[in-house]
Amino acid sequence: MTSITTDAKASRIGHKQPASITRAGTPLPVREKRPAYIALGVVLIVGLAAVGAYLYTQAGKKTPVVEVVNHIAAGHKIGRSDLTTVDVAGGVTAIGGASLESLVGQSAAVDLLPHTLLQRVMVTDAPTLSSTQAQVGVEVKPGQIPAGGLSVGDTVEVLQLPDKNAAAAAASQTAPSATVLVDNATVYDSASDPSQSGGTLLTLVVPRSDVAAIATASNASLVALVRVGK
Template identity: 35%
Template structure:
């Protein structure tokens, strides 16, 4: 008796599932949406807007710069300004700040400093003047000061002083004028020299009235004159 053997076909190797492989389409992973708080969003928008506004202000300032005159050397009161004392700069100038523009540079050269000027500052129109330190009807008296007579405060042009008459040497104890107020003459410093080498003497040119100039010169000649600084307001 012949028997019929049923053959079971072995599955094809290509169709056999491999370890680690998933048959069929793979669904993408689900990502849960993060809840954003309204306060954080508002803060982010505010910071972004502020940054944009700040950048806009910087751009506006950079685009509106003004060429102005600057001071690059020390200039004393009453000193005549030269081109070497001044420089130029391009700055973002506030409308409230008054500064000499570059196109007016030539007009301030040759004028006098009305106040002390320091390097690095902007030059304002009110800081210069065309007026001379020696006015009409005045005379200039040169006064030599010994080292011990020179004030510790620097003498600068325009500074107000008093010329004081003191008794001559050997006449201090006459007894006739010990209680009387000394004679004085109001003056104004025009120029002060540097101390002379060896002697240390400083020569100060002082402007006085034409009527008092000869008297002050006589005091200088007799060695009976002393120079005293007045208060800033001249009193």
């Protein structure tokens, strides 16, 4: 009996049983899920998607602003037909399209060129004439202005032509020459004269002291205008 017991112990010592045996059909252990990390991931995804959507919409967002259509010389009043609106994207400094009507009747503070986006500093509602200036209208025939005509904002020299009757009476003497009435006037407005073919009606900004002489010469059809440099 003693021998059998000893052999049984030796057998158990030589063949150790494994610490644990996974039985067939038992599910494998899994790692514990962490809900906090999952929630954080969802928040990040949603947040990044929202930021991306905002940047996309801002990149394509356009705002209507006021744009100049016609050339407007400094000091000239702005008409409705001189302006329009255009949609632009990005941080553009310009007057909003909703304010377009409020600009009509104001004056250009500087020369405004077509396709310029209008800014507040470019317009003024202050008087366009100083106390020493005046506007005077003149009527000219073809040949009394440059063949290409005159444009608003042009600087001109105003001449008084000699009277043809006086020139004929003094034919034996030295022919009279033109007299410079104003050497630096500005064309404020220009339009075709409906009363004569090829004629032009002009409004000039001139010194107040020269208005009477210019009006008299224009009434006698003795005014000629010469475009000069500024």
